[in-house]
Amino acid sequence: MLSKKSTVSFHGTEEQEKALLAVIEELKDEKGALMPIMQKAQDIYGYLPIEVQTMISNHTGIPLEKIYGVATFYSQFNLSPKGRYQISVCLGTACYVKGSGDIYNKLMEKLGIVGGECTADGRFSLDACRCIGACGLAPVMTINDEVYGRLKVEDIDDILAKYE
């Protein structure tokens, strides 16, 4: 399940809201406007929390559920913000056979979130990704631009401790 209300509180600015309303105003009478509006909203806010989806709903008349349905159908839409440290675990074939699934599960357990979510303190967000081209180092994960290879489940605590 990647669809949950974000546990990170929403901090939208007036500028962001103005930008979103301008986008809606420009697109709302076009057929099939919802997806482009959602994409631009994500560009503005970085993700699509209930507050943003509700704004889109109120200003387009499109039911909130319809927007949410689209947001949870396409993996490109994020319902949670990205953390200060973005963890990305490779679940591509090579990493997966080398046990990256266990790493991913352990991270979910440690952080108390599921893939696609962000911890309540905004520190870590977790995603699964496909091959990053470092199969020789499998299993691999990245935290922001740092690459960690030949991972073992036991390594995770020490790695996470490096990020405050």
Next chain:
Amino acid sequence: MENINLTINGLKVSAPAGSTILEAAHLAGIRIPTLCYLKEINEIGACRMCIVEVKGARNLVAACVHPVNEGMEVYTNTPKLIQARKKTLQLLLSNHDKKCLSCVRSGNCELQQLCHEYGVEDENYFEGEANHYELDTSAAHMVRDNNKCILCRRCVATCEKVQGVGVIGANNRGFDTFIGSAFDMGLGETSCVSCGQCIAVCPTGALYEKDYTDQIIEAIADPEKYVVVQTAPSVRAGLGEEFGYPMGTDVEGKMAAALRRLGFDKVFDTDWAADLTIMEEAHELLDRVQNGGVLPLITSCSPGWIKYCEHYFPDMTEHLSSCKSPQQMFGAMLKTYFAEKEGIDPAKIVSVSVMPCTAKKFEIGRDDQNAAGVPDVDIAITTRELARLIKRCGIEFTALPDEDFDDPMGESTGAGVIFGATGGVMEAALRTAVETLTGEELATLEFSEVRGTEGIKEASYNVAGMDVKVAVASGLNNAKTLLNKVKSGEAEYHFIEIMGCPGGCVNGGGQPQVSGDVRNFTDVRGIRASVLYKNDAAKTIRKSHENPAIKKLYDEYLGKPGSHKAHETLHTSYVKRTIN
């Protein structure tokens, strides 16, 4: 229109251009099975039950959306198709809980019926991973059990397109797809209006009303309780379908007999309260017209419509009549007037209503609906629940004699009974309002302009030198269209009737379910409404203000329509809600 000639299973068939294969087959008396298809509402070709072979076509085609062509050769029941449909059913069952024995729809489930027809002998043929969902019991009126959902999306399409609400939809993707609300809110947290149209169209037991039949059996068995029942007009027009009568059979007399045999202390009729509603609402209309009140006045009988107005048109709640709905007026009079008259403690009365409606379950819990200091109505059940109750208690419905309702709250007029059809409240109100304004007797009582099953109807009547403009809408998407016209000033009316369900209460969310196969090719609303109009035409008294029991009520208790006492007991207030 031009006709297209084709053959279906070798039979020559002629169908209007633009017809689908499904429609052409229907014309030829051939039934093609469907699960997701709902005419004009859900035409998505998703369930793959209606697949047929078309000569020359690369793949099996979905008959519900594929148009007919000249010279087309269609086959609907080849071995290949029968095997494919069976496999589709087995795949649906692989992610279905298959708990038919305890399912409320067992016996009239469309999935079960098709499994039976196609001889699905191994329901675990594709055993594997399955989804397990918690029941959503958050709404006052219904339960969603996604363990039985086949993702046909009939409920989604109905909620959005017919009712203009759209609080349910498909969330997530692929195997994780489920029908739910935004951000996994329970239905009770959304702006669901409780109309129950989703239940009416669900092919399986995934959606059902909260059942209160056991509470009724317990109340009747309790010697301390005085249990009284009222039945809405439309119940008599639908209940027979649950006992094998053809659609359009009036079972009023057998229904009264069955309720008496269930052990209710009094068997009364909501029609009585419908007449009372007309007295109050016609008075309110005349008062607003003559004293510059807020116009148009909009009817308040339909609790689904009321909740919709509060969520989606909160700036228009002052247009709503302050009259309680007939159900609530009945309950109010039962626990004040009747209780005082009979010397019964209102706290000991259990006020039960049988309604074609699921929103009534929400309505009984609203604020400002307790004239005697206790809820006006304690238990509201649907037509379907009443049928269950009758069967559970071993009453042979078809063998019952016709009986009458009890006095005094069982006496009603033709005006009261037509409340169940769209335009009925308008017509009933006009019969009383026109005679009150002109002081003359109407030559004809039929206001045919406001009859019929169209979604929006308009009419204008010259009454005592004044043009009275009225409109009638049923189905909330139609209501939305009409209200937007009123808001923009494009249309002006004095009086509007709005019913939440398309066609009015006869097609309410609590009425017997009609399978897609039948619904797609039958005028359910018209046939059921004809019961009420026939019932009206056969009555000797057809105007609410001539109901002797209502006259007596005003003489003995209320004074006159709109009196202080009437306001205290028969009128209510509304709130403004948000959209979720």
